[in-house]
Amino acid sequence: xxxxxxxGRLTWQVATVAALTRETASVCTIVLEPPxxxxxxxxxxxxxxLTAEDGYRAERSYSIAxxxxxxxxxxxERLDDGEVSPYLTEDLQVGDELELRGPIGGYFVWEPGDDSxxxxxxxxxxxxxxxxxxxxxxxxxxxxxxxxxxxARALPDVIYRDELGQHHDGVQVSYTLTRSQPPGWTxxxxxxxADLLANxxxxxxxNPVAYVCGPTSFVETAAAGLVGLGYPPERVKTERFxxxxxx
Amino acid sequence: MEPxxxxxxxxxxxxxxxxxMTGVSGTCGYCGNTGPVAELVVYRQAPGTVARCRACGNIVxxxxxxxxxTCVDLMGMASLGQPGAA
Amino acid sequence: MSPISxxxxxxxxxxxxxxxxxxxxxxxxGFPVLSAGPTPHxxxxxxxxxxxxxxxxxxxxxxxEFQALPAEDVTADIHCxxxxxxxxxxxxxxxxxxxxxxxxxxxxxxxxxxxxxxxxNLPLDDVTGGKAWVAFDYDGQAxxxxxxxxxxxxVPHLYFWKSAKWVRGLDLRDTDQPGFWExxxxxxxxxxxxxxRYAGD
Numbered sequence: 001x002x003x004x005x006x007x008g009r010l011t012w013q014v015a016t017v018a019a020l021t022r023e024t025a026s027v028c029t030i031v032l033e034p035p036x037x038x039x040x041x042x043x044x045x046x047x048x049x050l051t052a053e054d055g056y057r058a059e060r061s062y063s064i065a066x067x068x069x070x071x072x073x074x075x076x077e078r079l080d081d082g083e084v085s086p087y088l089t090e091d092l093q094v095g096d097e098l099e100l101r102g103p104i105g106g107y108f109v110w111e112p113g114d115d116s117x118x119x120x121x122x123x124x125x126x127x128x129x130x131x132x133x134x135x136x137x138x139x140x141x142x143x144x145x146x147x148x149x150x151x152a153r154a155l156p157d158v159i160y161r162d163e164l165g166q167h168h169d170g171v172q173v174s175y176t177l178t179r180s181q182p183p184g185w186t187x188x189x190x191x192x193x194a195d196l197l198a199n200x201x202x203x204x205x206x207n208p209v210a211y212v213c214g215p216t217s218f219v220e221t222a223a224a225g226l227v228g229l230g231y232p233p234e235r236v237k238t239e240r241f242x243x244x245x246x247x
Numbered sequence: 248m249e250p251x252x253x254x255x256x257x258x259x260x261x262x263x264x265x266x267x268m269t270g271v272s273g274t275c276g277y278c279g280n281t282g283p284v285a286e287l288v289v290y291r292q293a294p295g296t297v298a299r300c301r302a303c304g305n306i307v308x309x310x311x312x313x314x315x316x317t318c319v320d321l322m323g324m325a326s327l328g329q330p331g332a333a
Numbered sequence: 334m335s336p337i338s339x340x341x342x343x344x345x346x347x348x349x350x351x352x353x354x355x356x357x358x359x360x361x362x363g364f365p366v367l368s369a370g371p372t373p374h375x376x377x378x379x380x381x382x383x384x385x386x387x388x389x390x391x392x393x394x395x396x397x398e399f400q401a402l403p404a405e406d407v408t409a410d411i412h413c414x415x416x417x418x419x420x421x422x423x424x425x426x427x428x429x430x431x432x433x434x435x436x437x438x439x440x441x442x443x444x445x446x447x448x449x450x451x452x453x454n455l456p457l458d459d460v461t462g463g464k465a466w467v468a469f470d471y472d473g474q475a476x477x478x479x480x481x482x483x484x485x486x487x488v489p490h491l492y493f494w495k496s497a498k499w500v501r502g503l504d505l506r507d508t509d510q511p512g513f514w515e516x517x518x519x520x521x522x523x524x525x526x527x528x529x530r531y532a533g534d
Contacts, residue, residue, distance in 0.1 A: 010261045047258045050338040087341050097336045104257035106270035107285035216249035242251045290369050294414050294514050297369040313518040313531045
């Protein structure tokens with residue numbers, strides 16, 4: 001695939017909010033209908049711009065949650081001290097307009113033509129672009145084996161839980177809950193570390209490619225961990241969300 | 248506020264270069280480290296956007312928006328590959 | 334033409350007193366951390382503050398010597414070029430007058446230099462006469478590293494990019510040369526009341 005065509009420069013367009021789905025108490029998926037969408041690649045993001053009545057503008061980037069070919073959707077986590085995310089997750093209504101541009105990103109993308117086993121490491125809302133990758137993998141009937149390790153504070157914070165639970169087709173999903181676990185929890189606990197990665201990630205000999213996404217500190221630890229397992233650095237793709245430390 | 252990476256300035260780079268740049272390979276003018284633009288360390292909250300080499304920390308790109316025009320300084324980069332060539 | 338995002342507004346802040354907010358600014362309750370690089374962590378045992386003249390040392394203080402200097406409490410409104418302002422911020426620091434009084438000095442301009450490589454230029458007149466401090470406490474506590482600790486320059490009458498974080502000294506000069514942001518297009522002087530954000534304003 002040659003990549004999404006660009007019309008020279010990215011232009012802002014006004015999309016309509018078509019649907020809103022609450023994923024967790026602080027996370028919402030927004031389905032958008034832009035008038036002129038050229039499609040996207042799994043892993044890309046788009047920029048959203050809000051304009052207040054006094055002309056004040058705020059711009060943020062959000063990973064695309066949908067797979068190429070599906071209705072465009074982003075998943076947004078409400079940050080307590082945020083300015084845009086509380087608006088998007090609590091005030092936005094179906095029928096509202098949202099200015100966006102995209103898709104953006106040519107590095108943190110996955111194509112089904114690559115048959116390398118996939119190691120996907122998600123920290124909190126870092127799961128969003130990885131979910132796009134998994135949905136695209138499914139949509140295209142790819143047989144590439146995938147392992148997702150998803151680090152979250154607690155079970156109620158896990159996004160797409162039901163959907164991720166439905167993967168049986170060569171996708172292994174593991175969770176590590178870092179702050180609290182439900183009674184009888186048999187999954188992993190605590191922040192990601194070398195031991196957990198050795199346990200869960202594809203071994204380096206399998207020649208995997210890794211996608212690591214989440215708060216900066218999570219990505220630093222996780223990516224370094226994979227390199228420590230023998231992954232060549234160029235086979236570990238990273239996307240940092242920046243944040244308050246995360247899960 | 249933790250720094251981001253070059254993915255976060257994907258849109259800005261398209262504005263400036265007219266092309267997708269995050270997968271493009273750049274070489275640091277200070278230490279010679281080569282890697283994708285997506286892996287630069289990016290600080291966005293200052294009066295301008297600053298991208299630093301992940302290996303040595305020196306500044307390789309600065310973007311400042313002055314009265315609606317984005318001014319770019321790439322003097323910290325020894326080279327920047329062609330868009331589309333990762 | 335961007336559509337108005339129904340119901341969107343900036344974070345709510347208290348109403349500013351009329352005339353106290355420079356043009357184009359809004360009041361914030363937080364204290365945003367703006368940085369162009371990683372937070373330096375210079376151990377106090379290695380910290381010095383120097384006055385130099387075109388690079389040659391005229392005087393230098395270790396942290397202990399610096400703490401022994403007379404210090405002042407300062408309350409000031411501060412204004413960032415990114416448009417947030419904060420009223421009545423409380424600091425404690427050594428007046429730049431106190432430092433300059435202790436060294437032979439001349440020159441008409443200073444370049445503040447800092448850990449991490451940041452620099453900013455100011456006229457000597459704007460850091461003397463009770464207008465500038467090297468501040469080491471904020472809001473009654475030791476200045477946090479992300480806000481410029483152990484010490485930062487404090488020059489409240491100019492945009493806050495002139496209040497250089499992690500300051501390590503002032504270099505006296507004959508001419509006004511652009512520091513870090515000034516080199517990239519920000520105003521050489523930076524008076525918030527004349528909205529001097531960019532060169533040419």
